[in-house]
Amino acid sequence: MGRFAKAGKGRILGYKSIVTLILIAFLVGIVSQSYSKTLSISNKLSNKVIQNLLFNTTDGDTIFVKSGVYYINNIIVNKKISIIGYNYPVFNANFKTGDLLTILSDSVRVSGLKLINVPLAHTSDNAAIKIRNCSNVEIDDIITLNCFFGIYIANSDNCKIRGNNLTGNFLKETSSGNGIHLWKCNNITISKNIIKKHRDGIYFEFVKNTLIVDNISQSNKRYGLHFMFSDSCKYNDNQFIDNGAGVAVMYTKVVSMERNKFRDNWGTASYGILLKDIRDSQINNNTFENNTVGIYAEGSNRIIIKNNDFIRNGWALKIMGDCLDNVITYNNFIGNSFDVATNSTQSYNIFKSNYWSNYEVYDMNKDGFGDIPYYPVSLFSLIIENSPPALVLMHSIFVNLLELGERIFPSIIPKKIVDDKPYIRRIYAKF
Numbered sequence: 001m002g003r004f005a006k007a008g009k010g011r012i013l014g015y016k017s018i019v020t021l022i023l024i025a026f027l028v029g030i031v032s033q034s035y036s037k038t039l040s041i042s043n044k045l046s047n048k049v050i051q052n053l054l055f056n057t058t059d060g061d062t063i064f065v066k067s068g069v070y071y072i073n074n075i076i077v078n079k080k081i082s083i084i085g086y087n088y089p090v091f092n093a094n095f096k097t098g099d100l101l102t103i104l105s106d107s108v109r110v111s112g113l114k115l116i117n118v119p120l121a122h123t124s125d126n127a128a129i130k131i132r133n134c135s136n137v138e139i140d141d142i143i144t145l146n147c148f149f150g151i152y153i154a155n156s157d158n159c160k161i162r163g164n165n166l167t168g169n170f171l172k173e174t175s176s177g178n179g180i181h182l183w184k185c186n187n188i189t190i191s192k193n194i195i196k197k198h199r200d201g202i203y204f205e206f207v208k209n210t211l212i213v214d215n216i217s218q219s220n221k222r223y224g225l226h227f228m229f230s231d232s233c234k235y236n237d238n239q240f241i242d243n244g245a246g247v248a249v250m251y252t253k254v255v256s257m258e259r260n261k262f263r264d265n266w267g268t269a270s271y272g273i274l275l276k277d278i279r280d281s282q283i284n285n286n287t288f289e290n291n292t293v294g295i296y297a298e299g300s301n302r303i304i305i306k307n308n309d310f311i312r313n314g315w316a317l318k319i320m321g322d323c324l325d326n327v328i329t330y331n332n333f334i335g336n337s338f339d340v341a342t343n344s345t346q347s348y349n350i351f352k353s354n355y356w357s358n359y360e361v362y363d364m365n366k367d368g369f370g371d372i373p374y375y376p377v378s379l380f381s382l383i384i385e386n387s388p389p390a391l392v393l394m395h396s397i398f399v400n401l402l403e404l405g406e407r408i409f410p411s412i413i414p415k416k417i418v419d420d421k422p423y424i425r426r427i428y429a430k431f
Contacts, residue, residue: 038062047072057081065089065113073118074098078105085112088143095119099130100147109138118147120175127152127177128166131159139164149177150198157186161193168198170221178203179220182210190215197221201243204230213237223248224265235260240272246291248274255281265291272313275300282306285430288313294336297323306330307430315341324348330431333357333376340376340417347416351376355423363424374422 041050041063050072057063059080067087073096077083093100095117101110115128127149131137134156142164144150150166153159161180170176179195182188184206193215195201201217204210204227212235217224224240225247227233234256240246246262248271249255255278262272272288275297282304288294289311296318297303303326310316316336319326321344329352333339339356353369361370 038064041065047075051075054079054081059107073100075101077101077103077108077110080105080107082109083111083113084109085114088112088114090114090116092116093118093128093147097121097126098124099127099152101129103129103131103134103137106134107136108134109140110142111138111140112142114143114145115147116145118144118149120148120177125149125152125177125181127181130154131156135159138162142166145169147177149181150179150195152178152181153185153188154183155185157188159185160189160191162189162191164193166193166195166198168196168220170197170199173199173221176221178226179217182207185210189213194218195220200224200226201240202226204228204233206230208232210234211236215239216241218242220244227252231255234258239263240265242266243270245270245274246272248276249278249281250274250276252278253280257281257283258285260286261289262286262291262294263289267292271296275303278303283308287311288316293318295319297326299323301325303327304329307427308332310334310336310339312336314338317341319347319349320344321346326350327352329353330427331355332426334426342377342417349417351417351419353421353423354419355425355427356419359422359424361424368423368425370422370424374419375417376419377417 041053054077057079062082062084065083065085067089069090069092071092071094073093091100091113097119100115100118110129118126118128128144128147129139129151131153132155135158137156137159139151139161140163144166146169151161166179168176168179176199178200179198180190180193180202182204186208188210190202190212191214195217196219199221201220201224202212207227207230210233214237216239218241220243222244224243225235228250230252232254237259239261242264244267246265265272270292272291272294275295277299279301284306285308287309290313292314294310294313294316298320299322301324305326305328307330309332312335315338316333318341321342326349328349331354333354334357339358356374356376359370359374361372363369364371
């Protein structure tokens with residue numbers, strides 16, 4: 001066609017005209033694809049009207065919710081829309097049964113709302129927000145109060161839960177749900193949330209490749225974080241404070257837990273971390289302070305416990321005899337009642353180059369390490385394992401004499417639980 005093209009009834013269009021038409025068509029296509037409505041709702045609208053409004057939205061719409069109190073429940077979101085609240089409008093379920101807000105569509109964002117009064121149900125897990133079979137959902141800057149479950153995510157992936165404040169109203173385990181609950185999910189990010197007074201602050205089951213970062217899980221009835229059958233997840237920079245127990249990790253592999261704080265988790269069966277049948281994982285650069293037990297491990301293998309601080313716990317570590325090939329190295333054990341306890345005279349784990357505040361020897365060659373090995377399992381800790389009521393004798397003259405005799409003529413404490421090269425000063429460098 002050379003420099004020209006035919007169009008219409010024999011008319012000839014130049015290149016400039018063709019380019020202009022193409023550009024106009026391209027812009028029209030963009031506008032038609034990206035056009036969305038901006039709607040607003042007020043608390044004068046009924047539950048039914050609000051639901052009809054949501055059903056009549058189209059993908060890409062944004063709904064702004066004005067400040068006020070909305071007595072609604074069982075609201076369903078089935079379009080790719082955003083729901084944004086101004087000054088935290090209140091969605092009050094008023095203890096009517098069902099979920100308050102259910103999301104059934106991909107690419108939904110909910111932000112800036114206060115959701116309250118979702119009731120207990122023994123046959124369903126009523127939640128302030130429930131996400132089912134979705135991807136790319138974002139929940140941020142949400143407040144929940146007095147809700148059975150806070151945010152419940154099932155069979156979903158690539159979602160982000162960030163900057164929310166979730167407060168339950170637990171009375172006992174059987175009458176309270178979880179703050180953030182995930183079931184069969186993949187690649188979820190949970191960040192900068194505050195979760196209090198639920199059964200479990202955060203609960204995982206059959207979850208993969210998920211990141212929990214910079215959250216505070218505090219004063220929950222059972223666990224600050226509880227996860228089972230959830231592989232290849234990371235838990236970094238969180239605080240687990242004053243829970244029934246800090247974290248429970250069960251039936252899981254390839255878990256990384258770094259730079260977390262486990263503090264004030266006290267109780268007869270309370271832990272900073274409970275490890276049950278996990279393997280090939282890392283617990284590094286964490287702080288365990290004022291817990292009944294820092295780390296309790298049972299049936300757990302090939303765990304690296306490194307660069308942690310164990311400070312003023314009842315027991316820093318309880319490692320059962322069925323734990324194999326774990327490496328405990330470069331940790332600080334400071335002011336714990338008992339450094340290590342076990343239920344076996346054998347050990348197949350490695351203790352190497354830790355600092356023990358109860359280790360009192362000389363460093364004659366000035367290399368920074370003690371001149372003799374340290375046996376962290378005390379005789380009295382073995383007695384306590386077999387007879388817990390004997391704890392009342394702690395710090396008595398009788399117990400001190402027993403410990404002294406055992407150090408001079410060791411015959412009972414496990415010889416294979418030994419740090420052959422203990423530091424004589426607290427470790428500050430990271431290795």
